[in-house]
Amino acid sequence: MAKTALCEVADQDLQASMAAFFRSLLALDEISAVMVPMHLPAKDMVMQTLVTDPEALDAVDPLAPSFPMNAARLVSRLTKRPAGGTVAVVLRPCEIRALIELVKLKQGLMDDIVVIGLDCPGAFKNTDYRKFAANEPETATGRFLKGALSGETAFGDGVEVPVACRACTHPVPHGADLSVGLFGIDIDKTFLVSAETEKGEALFEKLGLGEQEPPAKREETIESLVAARTAFRDEMFEKIRENTNTAEKLSAYLAGCINCYNCRVACPVCYCRECVFVTDVFDHDPYQYLRWARRKGKIKMPTDTVFYHLTRMAHMTTACVGCGQCSNACPNDIPLVELFTATASLTQAAFDYEAGRSLAEEPPLSAFKADEYADVVEITH
Amino acid sequence: MDDFEPTIIAFVCNWCTYTAADLAGTSRLSYPTNVRLIRVMCTGMVDPKYIIKAFLEGADAVLVSGCHPGDCHYINGNYKARRRMKLLKAILPQYGFDEKRLKLTWIGASDGIQFARTIREMVAEIKTLGPNEAKHAAVV
Numbered sequence: 001m002a003k004t005a006l007c008e009v010a011d012q013d014l015q016a017s018m019a020a021f022f023r024s025l026l027a028l029d030e031i032s033a034v035m036v037p038m039h040l041p042a043k044d045m046v047m048q049t050l051v052t053d054p055e056a057l058d059a060v061d062p063l064a065p066s067f068p069m070n071a072a073r074l075v076s077r078l079t080k081r082p083a084g085g086t087v088a089v090v091l092r093p094c095e096i097r098a099l100i101e102l103v104k105l106k107q108g109l110m111d112d113i114v115v116i117g118l119d120c121p122g123a124f125k126n127t128d129y130r131k132f133a134a135n136e137p138e139t140a141t142g143r144f145l146k147g148a149l150s151g152e153t154a155f156g157d158g159v160e161v162p163v164a165c166r167a168c169t170h171p172v173p174h175g176a177d178l179s180v181g182l183f184g185i186d187i188d189k190t191f192l193v194s195a196e197t198e199k200g201e202a203l204f205e206k207l208g209l210g211e212q213e214p215p216a217k218r219e220e221t222i223e224s225l226v227a228a229r230t231a232f233r234d235e236m237f238e239k240i241r242e243n244t245n246t247a248e249k250l251s252a253y254l255a256g257c258i259n260c261y262n263c264r265v266a267c268p269v270c271y272c273r274e275c276v277f278v279t280d281v282f283d284h285d286p287y288q289y290l291r292w293a294r295r296k297g298k299i300k301m302p303t304d305t306v307f308y309h310l311t312r313m314a315h316m317t318t319a320c321v322g323c324g325q326c327s328n329a330c331p332n333d334i335p336l337v338e339l340f341t342a343t344a345s346l347t348q349a350a351f352d353y354e355a356g357r358s359l360a361e362e363p364p365l366s367a368f369k370a371d372e373y374a375d376v377v378e379i380t381h
Numbered sequence: 382m383d384d385f386e387p388t389i390i391a392f393v394c395n396w397c398t399y400t401a402a403d404l405a406g407t408s409r410l411s412y413p414t415n416v417r418l419i420r421v422m423c424t425g426m427v428d429p430k431y432i433i434k435a436f437l438e439g440a441d442a443v444l445v446s447g448c449h450p451g452d453c454h455y456i457n458g459n460y461k462a463r464r465r466m467k468l469l470k471a472i473l474p475q476y477g478f479d480e481k482r483l484k485l486t487w488i489g490a491s492d493g494i495q496f497a498r499t500i501r502e503m504v505a506e507i508k509t510l511g512p513n514e515a516k517h518a519a520v521v
């Protein structure tokens with residue numbers, strides 16, 4: 001059973017209390033830096049920030065409904081070789097799951113980090129966050145949490161919790177060393193801290209957190225949240241499958257795509273340094289375009305759009321964590337997260353795999369056995 | 382449907398199935414001309430995107446064929462091919478490509494007879510299945 005403590009929230013100011021919590025963490029000898037979403041001084045944007053100065057932590061706001069990127073990519077950068085110190089990284093559940101995939105794909109290490117996971121009520125897409133925070137940036141996080149934790153998804157002026165978050169069945173972090181709990185907690189008074197690993201327990205002790213049980217309604221709250229999310233997700237899967245169940249429908253679904261590849265750049269688990277779609281293989285000669293056009297009568301430009309998306313599905317959906325950054329990044333508002341998570345559910349089920357579930361399970365396309373999957377081999381005699 | 386002649390793209394490994402196809406030829410075994418052989422060094426180098434591309438360009442079926450388990454000249458390329466087949470069979474049917482159009486077989490170097498039979502059977506099956514719809518749809 002994980003060790004848990006309820007940390008006091010002074011003056012109903014959750015943000016200030018979180019800042020104090022991260023300051024106490026940074027004060028420990030074993031922690032050299034904290035990477036946490038913070039308000040940037042220049043503009044009201046919340047971005048992951050690597051902090052070594054405890055004073056600077058005043059501006060932390062890890063629960064702001066802002067999710068400009070999946071930070072697993074940043075952790076991968078910080079850990080590809082030893083950094084000479086331990087960094088506490090503050091992540092949402094889907095960021096931890098993406099990190100687990102990246103570590104298994106040899107794109108990062110867990111050795112020199114401490115993962116602080118957050119209960120995640122969701123976060124807006126970039127344009128919605130700017131709209132929501134615009135007039136009253138100081139109250140944005142509070143306003144959001146109040147609504148989101150009581151199940152609201154619409155925040156006026158067309159601002160809403162995106163599909164990825166509403167369909168996310170992992171609102172509670174798994175795989176963190178320490179996690180911060182909000183669901184079923186009266187966050188005007190306290191927030192929950194729990195130690196999930198040995199590393200986490202050691203820090204928990206050092207921080208001198210007393211031990212208190214979480215309120216009884218926490219489990220219930222989480223259960224009903226996950227049930228609602230699961231129902232939303234299943235309905236979403238059904239709709240998207242119906243809408244894309246032929247090549248022609250898929251092509252229509254992607255009709256607005258301009259092959260900018262932002263979705264792939266934003267995807268935390270699309271880790272190739274050089275995607276094949278930007279190599280010479282796809283730098284076609286002009287005469288080839290004309291030849292294709294002659295053969296088919298017409299070709300859409302740019303070419304290879306459906307090809308790109310189907311290939312991405314084959315290459316990475318076994319690692320898709322459903323974070324929704326693909327949709328967030330698309331300049332043409334193509335609903336990609338629906339498409340990719342629905343496909344991911346098929347490919348992950350095929351290998352009895354779940355992206356981000358455990359560091360111990362081998363990624364389906366990195367492993368193989370001599371005796372398996374006879375079902376896909378034709379016996380012709 | 383009688384005049385439908387399917388196009389089958391076959392990725393065959395150099396060491397086993399390609400050799401078997403060659404043997405079928407030199408032994409004067411007849412098999413339908415619907416198949417376009419693409420020789421690869423090993424089935425383990427057939428990236429899913431080759432198969433996807435073949436379907437998007439209108440192939441009515443794709444065959445991947447290599448050495449029997451234990452016989453791969455690169456030790457385990459055929460096991461990787463089998464996983465990729467499992468993967469594509471989870472994805473492609475959702476987007477309208479019947480999984481019957483995608484086949485993996487093991488055909489050893491000395492098995493020209495089986496190669497010819499596999500192609501005959503596959504052509505017959507795809508003829509009853511009809512053409513790959515993506516060929517006519519405006520897929521881009």
Ligand code: SF4
Nearest residue numbers: 267320322323324326
């Ligand atoms: S495909 Fe989209 S939802 Fe899946 S991991 Fe990548 S960015 Fe996140």
Ligand code: SF4
Nearest residue numbers: 257258260261263330
């Ligand atoms: S971000 Fe949108 S437009 Fe760009 S490649 Fe992805 S789907 Fe196409």
Ligand code: FES
Nearest residue numbers: 394423447453454
């Ligand atoms: S060499 Fe034939 S399958 Fe690998």
